[in-house]
Amino acid sequence: MNKNYDAIVIGAGQAGPSLAARLTSENLKTAIIERNLFGGTCVNNGCIPTKTLVASARAAHMARRGDEFGVNISGDIRVDMKKVKARKDAVVQQSNQGVTGWMKNMQGLDVYEGHAQFENSNVINVNGEQLQADKIFINVGARARVPDMSGLSDIKYFTNSNIMDVDYLPEHLIIIGGSYIGLEFAQMYKRFGSEVTVVEMSDRLISREDQDVSETVQEILENEGINIHVGAECISFEKRANKIAVKVSCDDEMQESLGTHVLLAVGRVANTHDLGLEKAGVKANKFGIIEVDDELRTNIPGIWALGECNGKGAFTHTSYNDYEIVADNLFGTKTRRVNDRIVCYGLFIDPPLGRVGLTEQQICDSGKKALIGKMPMSRIGRAKERGETQGFMKVMIDAENDQILGANILGIGGDEVIHLLLDTMYAKKPYQLIKNAVHIHPTVAELIPTLLQDLQELN
Numbered sequence: 214m215n216k217n218y219d220a221i222v223i224g225a226g227q228a229g230p231s232l233a234a235r236l237t238s239e240n241l242k243t244a245i246i247e248r249n250l251f252g253g254t255c256v257n258n259g260c261i262p263t264k265t266l267v268a269s270a271r272a273a274h275m276a277r278r279g280d281e282f283g284v285n286i287s288g289d290i291r292v293d294m295k296k297v298k299a300r301k302d303a304v305v306q307q308s309n310q311g312v313t314g315w316m317k318n319m320q321g322l323d324v325y326e327g328h329a330q331f332e333n334s335n336v337i338n339v340n341g342e343q344l345q346a347d348k349i350f351i352n353v354g355a356r357a358r359v360p361d362m363s364g365l366s367d368i369k370y371f372t373n374s375n376i377m378d379v380d381y382l383p384e385h386l387i388i389i390g391g392s393y394i395g396l397e398f399a400q401m402y403k404r405f406g407s408e409v410t411v412v413e414m415s416d417r418l419i420s421r422e423d424q425d426v427s428e429t430v431q432e433i434l435e436n437e438g439i440n441i442h443v444g445a446e447c448i449s450f451e452k453r454a455n456k457i458a459v460k461v462s463c464d465d466e467m468q469e470s471l472g473t474h475v476l477l478a479v480g481r482v483a484n485t486h487d488l489g490l491e492k493a494g495v496k497a498n499k500f501g502i503i504e505v506d507d508e509l510r511t512n513i514p515g516i517w518a519l520g521e522c523n524g525k526g527a528f529t530h531t532s533y534n535d536y537e538i539v540a541d542n543l544f545g546t547k548t549r550r551v552n553d554r555i556v557c558y559g560l561f562i563d564p565p566l567g568r569v570g571l572t573e574q575q576i577c578d579s580g581k582k583a584l585i586g587k588m589p590m591s592r593i594g595r596a597k598e599r600g601e602t603q604g605f606m607k608v609m610i611d612a613e614n615d616q617i618l619g620a621n622i623l624g625i626g627g628d629e630v631i632h633l634l635l636d637t638m639y640a641k642k643p644y645q646l647i648k649n650a651v652h653i654h655p656t657v658a659e660l661i662p663t664l665l666q667d668l669q670e671l672n
Contacts, residue, residue: 215345218244221337223329223488224352226253227532228519228539230312232350235540237321244346245322246329246339251313253354254521255529258374261308263397264561265301270404271563274437281600292405298380331489334513338489347515350539351495351503352532353488355481355521362389364450368457370475373398383407385472387459389448391418391441393560395478396434400562403439410440410470412461417443419560423573425605426566426621433562433603442470450475483522498524507550508542509535525551528558557635559628564590564604567631570619570638573609576671582612584668590624594655601625606664608634608644609671615643626657633658 219241222229229245230252236243250257269292279286316324327340337344357372359365371379373394386402388395391413403409411418411434417427418434418441431441447463457475462468483501490497496504496512502524509517509525517539520532534554541549560566576583591602604624611618620634621627637647644665652659 215336215343216244218242218323218344218346220244220348220350221246221344221346222350222352223337224253224354224484224520225251225312225316226352226354226520227255227529228536229253229350229352230316231533231536232352232519232539233316233322234319235536235544236348237319239544240321241348243322244325244344245316246325246327246337246344247316248326248328250309251316252309253352255532256308256312257305258377260529262301262305262377263373263401265304266297266401267397267561267563269297269300270401273406274404274563278600292382294382294405295380297405298378301377329488331493331495334493334495335515349516351485351488351511351516351518351522352520353484353522355483355527357477358480358482359477360479362448362450364452367452368450368475370477372477376476383472383474385410386474386476387412387457387470387472388476388478389459390478390480391415391443392421392478392480393419393558395476396430397561398476398478399439400434400437403434403437408440408472409438410442410459410472412445412448412459412470413441413443414445414448415443421572422566422568423607423621425573425607426623429604429623430560430562430566433564436603440470481521481527483524485522500524505551507552509539509551526554530557555635555638557631559631561628564601564624564626565628566604567622567627567629568620569631569635570617571609572619572621573607573671576609576618581618583618583671584610584612585671586610586664586668588660588664593624593657593660595657596625598655599625606660608661608664610644610665610668612670615645616641617644622657624657630658630661633661 220236220243222233222245225247233243233245273292276286276290325339329337329339332338385408387410388399389412391411399409399411418431419427442461445461449460451458456471458469458471460469485501494513503518503522505518505523511518519535521527538549557569587607590596590604596602606622608620609618617638622631648662648665
């Protein structure tokens with residue numbers, strides 16, 4: 214016999230718990246199903262644990278730089294990886310237990326721990342029970358992609374998930390993938406004390422970014438002693454005693470890196486392969502991404518998809534915004550849409566990259582008439598005071614309506630300062646609003662108005 218609900222939420226990642234809370238607050242009898250860890254990727258093996266590890270790595274890095282600031286730290290700086298992991302675990306546990314406790318104590322919510330599968334468009338099977346609802350919300354996230362590479366099955370390797378269990382220092386970590394996840398781990402483990410090599414198939418790091426961003430990021434990482442190999446035509450693996458040889462060329466077998474451990478950071482794949490979407494008639498593309506409209510509705514009435522599995526954004530903040538869009542269209546003003554969202558994200562190396570809107574290349578390709586302002590971080594007092602002058606700021610303006618089209622802030626505080634520009638874009642205000650503002654000295658943000666006073670035509 215089916216157990217009837219008004220709504221079922223599959224997955225307790227970033228969007229699921231908040232949506233469950235809103236559904237129950239509207240007096241809808243709701244079930245939430247989670248087969249692994251409450252809180253999803255962000256809480257358990259994504260944002261929170263990685264940024265906690267980044268903080269430990271930065272502490273080690275700054276300790277080694279102590280002499281630059283007149284601080285005498287005698288002896289070698291050593292990292293206790295067991296303590297680093299214990300600190301990370303404590304932070305994760307607090308977040309995970311917070312979400313778990315919230316869900317299990319929520320009035321009007323039934324929590325199921327198990328694997329959900331569609332029986333049809335309004336019935337879900339979990340642990341042998343049949344749950345039925347007219348509203349079903351899919352929030353199953355994604356996992357690390359494991360590519361089909363020669364020799365990979367013959368070695369042990371890490372992904373962003375199982376590397377969270379490491380409490381020792383790899384002697385030489387080879388990272389496959391020179392994009393956002395891979396680069397954060399690269400700098401982190403170099404600062405912990407590992408030798409690190411990054412292997413990237415594209416001709417440059419983070420190839421979705423502008424050329425100047427890619428080049429500067431590579432310079433930042435190479436300045437810390439990270440080995441970077443781009444343009445790897447073919448990647449294959451070979452076990453050699455207690456080492457792993459990673460070959461990076463189709464023709465020349467001498468082009469290889471010899472390391473002790475391998476981390477795969479080559480993208481993500483949606484956790485939709487075993488949901489039984491075909492039984493519900495829900496459309497997904499060849500990558501398992503569920504097709505949704507601008508209100509996150511699937512092709513089947515009564516079924517929505519939120520978060521990383523819908524391909525509309527691979528970030529915690531976009532997943533939470535998915536919840537806000539769905540909730541608004543169910544219970545609110547019915548005005549919020551995915552296409553209202555401005556692209557924004559960060560690369561959390563040190564110094565970080567904050568990104569909003571279009572890239573310079575996208576603007577050039579569009580044919581828009583635009584203006585551009587660019588300033589090196591070496592001109593910024595705060596950066597000089599902190600001894601962190603790497604990077605630059607860049608802002609692109611629509612020459613016809615003075616709206617901000619996009620921006621990069623690669624440098625100290627870039628992941629925070631970028632919101633000044635992002636909020637102006639959401640307000641649909643002209644760039645002169647910031648140019649004429651008076652900002653606090655000495656900060657990074659105070660140079661944004663100065664930057665906007667010296668705009669040039671973008672060719």
